[in-house]
Every structure is written in structure tokens, then in C-alpha cells.
Ligand SMILES: Nc1ncnc2c1ncn2[C@@H]1O[C@H](COP(=O)(O)OP(=O)(O)OP(=O)(O)O)[C@@H](O)[C@H]1O
């Protein structure tokens with residue numbers, strides 16, 4: 192899901208939605224991934240609103256919210272963030288430098304008893320919410336900020 196505008200990020204320096212969609216499509220070319228900017232159509236910018244509308248539109252679908260470890264740390268600053276955990280399962284991907292602080296942050300602590308072990312991750316979408324998992328995937332160093340800085344400096 193390519194965000195038209197992250198509510199916590201400045202719009203300046205950001206590539207257009209069209210360019211970001213095209214790049215996401217190039218990177219995520221996989222039959223089980225559909226790259227979308229559905230928030231444009233739903234007229235939402237906050238994740239809690241997007242998920243509420245998606246659940247209304249697809250009442251039989253069990254959604255899982257995927258995000259990197261940086262966002263597990265940051266999520267207490269998002270609009271109605273506990274509603275996100277209450278309404279969908281959440282899977283968090285490890286990310287260089289963020290994992291430790293994410294796992295000791297407010298969200299991880301609040302939902303510590305609702306954390307699903309890696310062995311239970313396959314059934315995550317069917318769990319009673321709140322339910323979340325932390326995936327210790329191979330770490331990838333990419334960062335959008337670093338990409339923007341590299342492009343701005345012409346490298
Ligand atoms: N290297 C990475 N490893 C794991 N997850 C990542 C990584 N980079 C981005 N993500 C996750 O992918 C989603 C989209 O990230 P985004 O495109 O905003 O990149 P970013 O590097 O987090 O951005 P910025 O540098 O602007 O803060 C987020 O959920 C983020 O946590």
C-alpha cells in the first residue's frame with residue numbers, strides 16, 4: 192500500500208504518488224502482491240480510517256497490517272492506534288537498528304501478552320485480536336530517507 196501522504200512526514204522532497212507507485216510495482220513484482228494506492232480512493236490518510244473502510248468494503252477478509260520495526264516504535268503517535276491493534280492482526284518486520292527499541296517501546300509493552308510466537312505466525316490472521324508477531328527476517332539496510340538523499344545529491 193503506497194501512501195498518498197504519510198500524516199507524520201513532510202510532503203517536501205517526496206516523489207509523486209505516481210512515481211512511488213511505479214517503483215513499488217517494479218520492486219514488488221510478485222503474483223501475491225498487489226501494489227495499490229487505495230487510500231486515494233477511500234479518501235483516507237490515517238491507517239485506522241483506512242482499515243475501518245477496508246473492513247466495511249471486504250467484510251469477509253481477515254486483514255493483517257504489515258509494517259517495519261520502526262513503525263512499531265512509532266505507532267503510539269498514530270491516530271487511534273489502539274484501534275488498529277483491536278481490529279486487525281499486526282505483523283512487524285525486523286529492521287536494522289530499530290528492532291531493540293521497537294520491542295521495548297510502548298506498543299510492544301502494552302500488547303506483550305498478545306504477542307504470537309513465530310511458530311504461531313501462520314495462523315495470525317485468525318487469532319482473536321489484538322494479536323501481533325515480530326518476524327526476525329533477514330535484515331535489509333534500505334531506507335527511503337537514504338534514497339531521497341542519494342537522489343537529491345545526484346548519486
Ligand atoms: N529496510 C527495511 N526493513 C524492514 N522494513 C522496512 C524497511 N524499510 C522500510 N520498511 C517498512 O516499509 C514500510 C514503508 O516504509 P517507507 O517507504 O516509509 O520507508 P522508510 O525508510 O521507513 O521511510 P523514511 O526514511 O521516509 O522514514 C514501513 O512499514 C517501514 O517500516
Ligand SMILES: O=C(O)c1ccc[n+]([C@@H]2O[C@H](COP(=O)([O-])O)[C@@H](O)[C@H]2O)c1
Nearest residue numbers: 194197198199236237238239268269270
Ligand atoms: O494513521 C496514522 O496516524 C499514521 C501515521 C504514520 C504512518 N501511517 C501509515 O503507516 C504506513 C507506513 O508509513 P511509512 O511512511 O513508514 O511508509 C503508511 O501507510 C502510513 O500512512 C499512519
